[in-house]
Amino acid sequence: MKETILKLLFRHAGSYLSGQEISDELGVSRTAVWKHIKALQAAGYQIETGHRKGYRLLPQEESLLPGEIKSVLKTRWLAHQLVHLESVDSTNIWAKKHHHELQHGALVLAEEQTGGRGRLGRSWESSKGEGIWMTLVLEPGLPMHDAGKMTQLAAAAMHQAIVGVTGLPVKIKWPNDLLVGDHKICGILTEASGELTRIERLLVGIGVNVNQQAFSGxxxxxxxxxxIMMEQPVSRVALLMLFLEIFEKCYDDYVLHQSYGAVLRVVREHSMLLNQPIDVIRGDQRVAARAVSIHEDGRLEVVYEDGQSELLAGGEVSV
Ligand code: BT5
Known part of the structure; x- marks a missing residue:
């Protein structure tokens, strides 16, 4: 119960929740809520109690240390193996190098990446303690052409998690970016190994800019x-917890129950590209097109000015 209250406060980090709201939500008495809050305060959580306002979790120096995360983790199997690195070149590269030590569901997290990677050899800036830089290790046993669906799944789950924690109007730019306005907040790099008929391992690398106050260069x-968008610090732990819960649910629905509809609904509804004029970028060339649909298999259907259509499996598009 203590952990459930903590999670609730994390989700409302920065704003007050009344004792009544917490007790209604969790079905316990206000006195019980008060006792749990006392216990959390004793454990070091900075919870402010405001007269007639209720309780508010103050922004705190958070770490993503396994102890902290495991105390609030509610997943059934995801991230039960948790690797936390102070500094690493790239969590995806680390996960590849330590292939044999990692099981399905493992999560590799770093406070800082010194050689964070984007797609096509691009780099990903990952400053210390200010973001979530992580790799999920998965063995979905799917054919290789389904790897793109997993990127969409991760994008949909992260979209819902960011909206859940911040309420910001986040858009998904197919295939792997989340943006607020026209600025990027999250990027995803999915790497698969195995054979055409069966993915052996999928590394879903995700970077989220959480608490940077400015960017340079x-x-x-x-x-x-x-x-920057919220004009206040945001809890990395709260965001990560919510993301892991949503990702696990979407993953189980898809891989165990062949149900991918909820993911499609999110990526379609919040797409930044659908029904927009876009450019499809091929090397130095930009070809004008219109994005018309995201297919069940995660591919983007575009129609060029000459009326020809194409299904894109990945690559670069711009609005
Ligand atoms: C991506 O590539 O967006 C995938 C980023 C994946 C990062 C995660 S972090 C954990 C894991 N370990 C890794 O090494 N990588 C993954 P792409 O679509 O190619 O976008 C890369 C471009 O985004 C760069 O060329 C920059 O223009 C821009 N960029 C770099 N760092 C950024 C940041 N922190 N925030 C927003 N944009 C950034």
């Missing part, structure tokens, strides 16, 4: 963070 023009 080239990415200043394209990147933003949740903190």
């Amino acid at each position: 080239e990415i200043a023009a394209v990147a933003t963070s949740l903190r």
